[in-house]
Amino acid sequence: SQQGEEDPQALSIQEGENATMNCSYKTSINNLQWYRQNSGRGLVHLILIRSNEREKHSGRLRVTLDTSKKSSSLLITASRAADTASYFCAPGTGGGNKLTFGTGTQLKVEL
Amino acid sequence: DTEVTQTPKHLVMGMTNKKSLKCEQHMGHRAMYWYKQKAKKPPELMFVYSYEKLSINESVPSRFSPECPNSSLLNLHLHALQPEDSALYLCASSQDPGDSSNYGYTFGSGTRLTVV
Numbered sequence: 001s002q003q004g005e006e007d008p009q010a011l012s013i014q015e016g017e018n019a020t021m022n023c024s025y026k027t028s029i030n031n032l033q034w035y036r037q038n039s040g041r042g043l044v045h046l047i048l049i050r051s052n053e054r055e056k057h058s059g060r061l062r063v064t065l066d067t068s069k070k071s072s073s074l075l076i077t078a079s080r081a082a083d084t085a086s087y088f089c090a091p092g093t094g095g096g097n098k099l100t101f102g103t104g105t106q107l108k109v110e111l
Numbered sequence: 112d113t114e115v116t117q118t119p120k121h122l123v124m125g126m127t128n129k130k131s132l133k134c135e136q137h138m139g140h141r142a143m144y145w146y147k148q149k150a151k152k153p154p155e156l157m158f159v160y161s162y163e164k165l166s167i168n169e170s171v172p173s174r175f176s177p178e179c180p181n182s183s184l185l186n187l188h189l190h191a192l193q194p195e196d197s198a199l200y201l202c203a204s205s206q207d208p209g210d211s212s213n214y215g216y217t218f219g220s221g222t223r224l225t226v227v
Contacts, residue, residue, distance in 0.1 A: 033216075035216075040199065040223070042201055044218070045216060045217065098156060098159070099144075099216060101153035
């Protein structure tokens with residue numbers, strides 16, 4: 001398993017704006033997952049993108065994956081106050097059960 | 112049922128107490144996990160169970176003792192904890208232990224543990 005590194009560490013935007021956060025990792029992956037955590041709660045699985053995919057959408061979420069740069073980005077469009085949370089990426093190397101998380105991006109969406 | 116249920120939600124215990132955290136899922140997932148999360152830090156993996164057998168122990172102190180009585184239940188027994196063990200303890204499950212990183216994890220809401 002490996003840990004992702006999210007960037008930026010913190011992001012503050014106005015409601016309605018788009019939010020972009022990035023994840024970099026070090027070794028080859030089978031997939032990369034994104035999770036959201038509201039303050040003091042459990043993590044919620046948002047999206048999984050496989051290594052042979054370049055882009056994936058789910059509602060207001062768009063995830064891209066560039067395996068040549070070992071990086072992924074999560075775009076949240078038309079953000080809402082309810083999107084305020086920490087967002088974690090988790091690179092999946094496959095064949096094992098050790099999903100580890102990076103330090104996360106703390107997103108604050110202000111009214 | 113698409114949830115992982117953790118009880119209790121909050122727990123305060125003394126350093127000489129023995130307590131247990133409980134986790135339950137009815138999604139037929141065969142991999143279950145315990146994570147520990149300190150404030151403003153990412154979750155850290157503690158234990159992994161695959162098909163009810165302990166497959167990974169991330170060098171966790173023996174004062175934490177996991178147990179998987181059946182495919183739906185996961186317990187974490189606590190004994191002689193230290194104040195620095197205070198944290199949010201998260202349980203998670205996933206579909207296929209053999210290739211679990213190809214499936215998303217379902218997390219419970221956690222148990223907020225305070226050791227006094």
